[in-house]
Amino acid sequence: MNDNNVNRRVLFVIGALLLLLLAAPFASAQRVLLDKIIAIVDDDVVLKSELDERIVEITAAAQRNGQPLPDDLEQFESDIMEALIVENIQMQLANRVSIRYDDDTINRVLGNMASNNNLTFDQYVDALEENGVYLQTREQVRKQMTMQELQRGMVNRRIKITEQEIDNFLNSEMGRELMAADYFVDDLLIPFSAADTPEIKAEKQRLAADLISRIDDDFPLAAARAAARQNTAIEIGGAELGWRKAKQLPSLFADIVVDMEIGQVEGPIEAGNGLHIIQLVDMQGGTEQFVNQTRVRHIMLSPNEIRNEEQTEAEARKIHQRILDGEDFATIARQNSDDASSVVGGGDLDWVNEGGMPPEMEQVVDALEIDGVSEPFRSQVGWHVARVEGRRLQDLSREFTRNQAANALRNRKFELELENWLIEIREDAFVELID
Incomplete structure (x- = not known):
């Protein structure tokens, strides 16, 4: 059997489940009391209950969306089994590279799903709990987000876009249409x-x-x-x-x-x-893009094992006073900043595009005059003192246009490369089916 055809069916099965989750996952899950292992996948297993639940979920999704089920039900079950195996492989890979989503992120996604169903978050959760699928839905959402993040990272690094491809695209009718x-x-x-x-x-x-x-x-x-x-x-x-x-x-x-x-x-x-x-x-859109930029230096101090939050803030205030007293900002930054990316340059962040800083930092920097030094302020990563050294309106039209073209080309290549990558990780995995 052609591997590409098998994998396309697997992708359909995965997509059908995602459609189920985003639509209205209120169908009660049927639990199987007696369970058994039906496949060994590298360091993990697939259970019979997982296969049974997935068949129920995809069947319900197809019926709700008016999609016919395949005539060959044995092949249908085999394709779902293959989809579970490919998902399992991806989740193991994601775990190895520490891709995880916390509960707050999952709650935000569920909030969006609630809005799509014209419900409040609490109403949506109540409906899921009433049907016995709340925890199942949370974990399915987490799994889908995890796999998508893994796919973006692993597949995009495989896609190469040449300068000649960008030139050809920009000169094509499709490119001109996109850039308009x-x-x-x-x-x-x-x-x-x-x-x-x-x-x-x-x-x-x-x-x-x-x-x-x-x-x-x-x-x-x-x-x-x-x-x-x-x-x-x-x-x-x-x-x-x-x-x-x-x-x-x-x-x-x-x-x-x-x-x-x-x-x-x-x-x-x-x-x-x-x-x-x-x-x-x-x-x-369009090809003309002018961006406000700010030249910024900063010193960042992060709490650590030997300096707690209060001590870190106090140290930031001492540094702030030293700068006001005339000491060189860059020198103090080289000696004290915890920001590894800018410490060698004396805290220089270079020209930063509007919207290119964390919101709490951008708000402080925007309020400063040129050569102004901020009071110490807190961000998610630590305490900062910032200095504005210049502002300008920069023409990034050529860079913007070429980036847009590269993204369009990357999106066109992504699905094919994703299919190839899924085939490769499936072939490289150890899989043993157990009758």
């Missing part, structure tokens, strides 16, 4: 009719000019359209056009929109059906 910006445009229409006299058309032109003059940040086009519908006898049209690429916009607007700034208003634009006023509400 998305525009959110709002449209207001003052319609013409065949019965309009020159005086009525002039009145509509004046109305358009008046509306344009009033639109600003506090009175956007949407508000102007609503007000005009209430206050004029003219039947005002138009609506939000939503997110669209430039080529998806009405041809009348496309060439205008690409040159607009966010919040900018253009019009009146005369068309056969009337006068249009448009506003660029938002824009995302």
Whole structure:
């Protein structure tokens, strides 16, 4: 039998279970009192109860989603068994590289699942407990997240993207389509009719000019359209056009929109059906990317075996005072900082992109003037003293574009490489089936 076909069926079985979990896992689990080992997989085993439960779960998922089950039920059971083996191998690999998710993370995921089912977290947990599957669901979520993290790490390192591939992609129609910006445009229409006299058309032109003059940040086009519908006898049209690429916009607007700034208003634009006023509400993507950057130095002190939390804070405050007294920040950082990545450079973090620091640190740094030194502050890893040495708006358009292209190419290669990797780890594992 072709290994690729077997593995595709295995991936379907795993995907069906994930769909089951994300939809509504309220079906009661049937527990098997008498259990036995049906497979040895490296250092672990697969139990008969695991196979039976998985068959029930996937069958329920298929029925709920209107998917037919395979005609060959013996092969169906064999494929589920193979999926369990592949999962077991992955969980053992994940354990070896210490991939683990704590209870708080699992709770956040369950909270999202609750929202998808229009329930509060507590209501969702109660429903799971009532059906006897709460603990089972938590562990299945943990397992799926663990395997996905392992797959991302192991498969992405196998994928190589060359500079030539990036160039070819950016020059392709698909690449140009992906890199094109998305525009959110709002449209207001003052319609013409065949019965309009020159005086009525002039009145509509004046109305358009008046509306344009009033639109600003506090009175956007949407508000102007609503007000005009209430206050004029003219039947005002138009609506939000939503997110669209430039080529998806009405041809009348496309060439205008690409040159607009966010919040900018253009019009009146005369068309056969009337006068249009448009506003660029938002824009995302595109190849032009300017990023605010901050040049930062910091000193980090972490509590340890010989220095508790209070002592660490006190030491950070002493260092802060030494800096205020005129001692060199970089020298103190080299002598005292616990941040291995920046200590040699005197605490220099180089130019950091906006959003590139932990939130608690970014908040402090953003409030500093250039050459300003922060009061000691706490992050998740320790106490910090930070200094801002510069700010700039940096053009990262080329870097951003090439990174986007590389990510797109990586995503295209991921599924095939994942399939190959799963086949390899299955072939490398010791597996003994027990009748």
